[in-house]
Amino acid sequence: MKTANFFVLRETKMPAVLVEYGFMDDPGLEEAAHMVDPKVQKAFAVTTAKGVCEYFGVKYVPDSPDKPKPMYKVTVDGKEIFDTAYVEKIVGVVKLAIGRAEEIVIKKRQ
Structure with a gap:
């Protein structure tokens, strides 16, 4: 975790956080490959949601997989x-x- 004087954080009028899950300029493109994986994206989203819920003191409610709709x-x-x-x-x-x-x-x- 790092701190910095970023405009997007400094100028907001509410609690804010800047999250980076990886970098596209990774020389081996390993992080880039992970970032386009839907399962990894879902894991990032769930982890972020849990953190936001924890910060605000509310219970995290996981998604319940809906029955797939007919296509x-x-x-x-x-x-x-x-x-x-x-x-x-x-x-x-x-x-x-x-x-x-x-x-x-x-x-x-x-």
């Missing part, structure tokens, strides 16, 4: 447009495609 593949005129779990996004595409009389295929992923 849908949306195809318009034979071209895959996107995958989504959000029905409202599908509805928007369907409305646009119907207005242009295009073939729409929505398949639920297994």
Whole structure:
């Protein structure tokens, strides 16, 4: 842990901390490789959240893994447009495609 006279910390009107999880200029790029790993990013986020909770004296509540939502593949005129779990996004595409009389295929992923 280091301290310094950083503007972002000095000029804020609330408790503040500057966190660096690694450096992209690491000569071996080992830190850079870790920073793009989603599991490492999640670990950083959880650790940071726990620290913030500890500072403010509140209980850390871990995420509960939600049941995965079904994914849908949306195809318009034979071209895959996107995958989504959000029905409202599908509805928007369907409305646009119907207005242009295009073939729409929505398949639920297994």
